[in-house]
């Protein structure tokens with residue numbers, strides 16, 4: 001069938017070929033206006049939910065699970081074909097379920113993030129897809145445990161959990177707009193191969209990392225561009241014990257944890273694999289970090305190649321150039337491992353991320369902005385929805401006395417929008433504070449808080465600012481969230 005016949009055939013079937021789809025019929029004019037093309041308007045089919053979560057990544061999965069567990073009819077919108085986001089693509093391990101007790105002698109060891117994030121870990125453990133909370137025996141002034149995951153099984157396990165909870169999972173679906181009613185979001189617009197749809201809900205949670213929903217809704221934001229991007233490699237066909245033995249023979253590694261690997265407890269699951277010399281010199285040129293974690297005998301889970309994007313991480317053309325540059329760096333990284341690292345002569349690239357991973361995209365303005373002092377002074381708040389005890393810049397910045405800081409509910413409320421919460425890397429303006437709040441386990445905890453709050457708001461048909469903190473706190477405690485006594 002040629003293009004003309006295809007067009008005729010589709011029209012006979014009642015399906016528009018350009019500017020419309022089976023799910024959204026075009027009406028009105030389509031024409032060129034100067035150097036612009038005027039799109040025709042469309043009638044979009046409407047779907048109705050209580051809660052819509054944008055982005056099925058680190059925070060979004062937990063937010064959707066939390067909302068569904070409260071009984072909310074929940075839709076989760078994800079542009080990729082799987083759940084998990086940067087947890088499955090970023091690096092190292094899930095930081096961190098515990099306080100930094102070992103760095104502060106006498107401080108009590110405690111698991112400070114529990115609830116749904118821990119339920120995910122339990123399911124991963126049952127599937128043989130997690131190292132466990134493996135205690136750090138070296139490098140414990142940086143982190144107290146190493147929780148490494150099988151990134152592929154994380155996708156499966158979280159999708160199964162969402163399915164069991166009754167979440168409507170819309171993967172391969174891009175959120176492309178917001179329908180506003182004053183300062184209230186009426187609906188989200190999504191595009192997929194099933195067409196363009198309007199998704200109505202009472203409460204919304206933006207977990208898209210880029211803050212797409214908040215930006216479409218007209219929220220205030222900045223784009224700080226204060227981090228390097230990355231695309232990490234899964235390097236397979238390596239002899240991990242050979243690599244570790246070589247490091248031991250040359251002074252050992254400064255980070256070490258033993259946990260479950262290939263089903264066996266007591267195995268090395270984390271080490272700092274820097275070899276010095278030529279390897280290190282070349283690695284530096286491609287922004288490569290040699291921190292290694294794994295849950296498999298013959299696999300280096302995340303070898304990270306970093307690159308600071310000149311321009312903006314929300315500019316398509318800047319990012320296209322960066323995607324190419326990082327792919328070149330990845331190829332070089334494999335070459336370096338083969339050449340210099342014992343046990344890696346036959347290594348190959350078994351996994352990369354489908355797109356570059358950002359450490360920050362848009363920074364969305366919320367009712368409260370967590371400060372550096374809040375974090376390191378271990379401050380607590382009268383509306384806190386979780387506590388957290390890890391700082392990625394430790395030992396330079398640590399949370400006072402190996403304790404925790406509280407995460408206030410108002411830090412999740414998007415300023416100026418009545419029914420939108422945000423969770424994940426898209427909040428916290430101070431880079432130093434963000435080096436704590438952006439970590440996976442913190443994002444997951446935020447997800448449980450915002451999903452729970454969104455469901456309560458939807459049930460009470462109220463805005464996020466009208467929700468009574470006492471009700472939210474009670475629901476979070478019932479959901480297993482830990483608070484300091």
Ligand SMILES: Cc1cc2nc3c(=O)[nH]c(=O)nc-3n(C[C@H](O)[C@H](O)[C@H](O)COP(=O)(O)OP(=O)(O)OC[C@H]3O[C@@H](n4cnc5c(N)ncnc54)[C@H](O)[C@@H]3O)c2cc1C
Nearest residue numbers: 055057058059079085086090091092095175230424425440
């Ligand atoms: C290279 C790297 C290494 C890291 N290392 C660690 C580490 O060792 N330990 C640690 O704890 N943290 C680490 N982090 C930080 C941490 O992984 C992230 O900050 C955290 O996972 C972010 O979670 P999130 O939910 O905000 O975003 P994500 O997990 O990225 O989720 C966002 C989701 O939204 C989807 N999405 C975006 N836009 C749209 C749209 N318009 N429509 C539909 N879907 C959309 C995305 O596809 C994605 O699935 C690392 C980050 C990077 C980049």
